[in-house]
Amino acid sequence: MPVIPHCRSGALAAALAVALLTCLSLSACSSVSDSTRSALTAVTPYKVEVVQGNFVSKEQVASLKPGMSRQQARDILGTSLLTDVFHANRWDYVFTIRRQGVEPQQRRLTLYFNGDLLDRFEGDEMPSEEEFVATLDTRRKSGKVPELEVPEEQLKKAAPADPDKAAEPLAKRPPLPASYPPLESSAR
Numbered sequence: 001m002p003v004i005p006h007c008r009s010g011a012l013a014a015a016l017a018v019a020l021l022t023c024l025s026l027s028a029c030s031s032v033s034d035s036t037r038s039a040l041t042a043v044t045p046y047k048v049e050v051v052q053g054n055f056v057s058k059e060q061v062a063s064l065k066p067g068m069s070r071q072q073a074r075d076i077l078g079t080s081l082l083t084d085v086f087h088a089n090r091w092d093y094v095f096t097i098r099r100q101g102v103e104p105q106q107r108r109l110t111l112y113f114n115g116d117l118l119d120r121f122e123g124d125e126m127p128s129e130e131e132f133v134a135t136l137d138t139r140r141k142s143g144k145v146p147e148l149e150v151p152e153e154q155l156k157k158a159a160p161a162d163p164d165k166a167a168e169p170l171a172k173r174p175p176l177p178a179s180y181p182p183l184e185s186s187a188r
Contacts, residue, residue, distance in 0.1 A: 046100070053081045053095040056109050058128045061121070064111075068118040073111060080111075089113040093123070105135075 056077055063076050073091070080091035093109040109123030127135070 047098075049100070050096070050098040052097075054078050054093045055095050055132065056093050056107070056123075056126055057132065058126045061109065061123075061126050064118065064121055066118055066120060070113060070116055070118075073118050077109075077111075089115075089119075102135075 054077065060076055064073065077093060081094050082092040084090060084092070089112060091111040091113070093111070094106070095108075096104065096106045098104045107124045107126060109121060109126070111121045112119045
């Protein structure tokens with residue numbers, strides 16, 4: 001088998017993968033078995049989780065009241081994602097999240113001001129913080145609690161045959177020195 005330099009082996013592997021995927025997509029290669037084809041189509045690339053905007057919870061929306069100042073609204077919701085030059089009396093809070101294997105989510109909340117005071121607000125139904133965190137947790141929940149005790153049979157297997165002989169080597173060790181030499185020499 002010829003030796004391929006490392007820098008070329010990565011390019012060669014990439015070229016082979018592209019050729020195989022092209023072959024699979026065109027169904028032109030008859031030498032590729034159905035099991036290989038199904039295995040390769042099941043492999044999906046990793047997609048980065050994309051989170052944009054301001055998450056606004058149901059609790060935050062409930063604390064908004066008409067007549068609040070802009071600063072009070074900003075204290076509750078944070079700075080809005082969109083600031084429109086043409087609509088200075090409107091703040092848009094947009095939140096999107098795209099995750100692999102999950103439908104993308106998008107939520108909007110718009111605040112309308114009359115001068116410096118909050119006039120009204122409208123938008124999508126917002127989840128509570130607890131509901132939102134529950135949608136983020138994608139780990140499988142088995143419901144089975146692991147056993148935290150070691151059964152007696154395993155303790156017997158791990159125990160030494162003669163406990164007196166097991167403690168014997170510790171007693172025969174020489175005593176530890178009172179001090180150790182320095183790790184680095186002091187003369188430099």
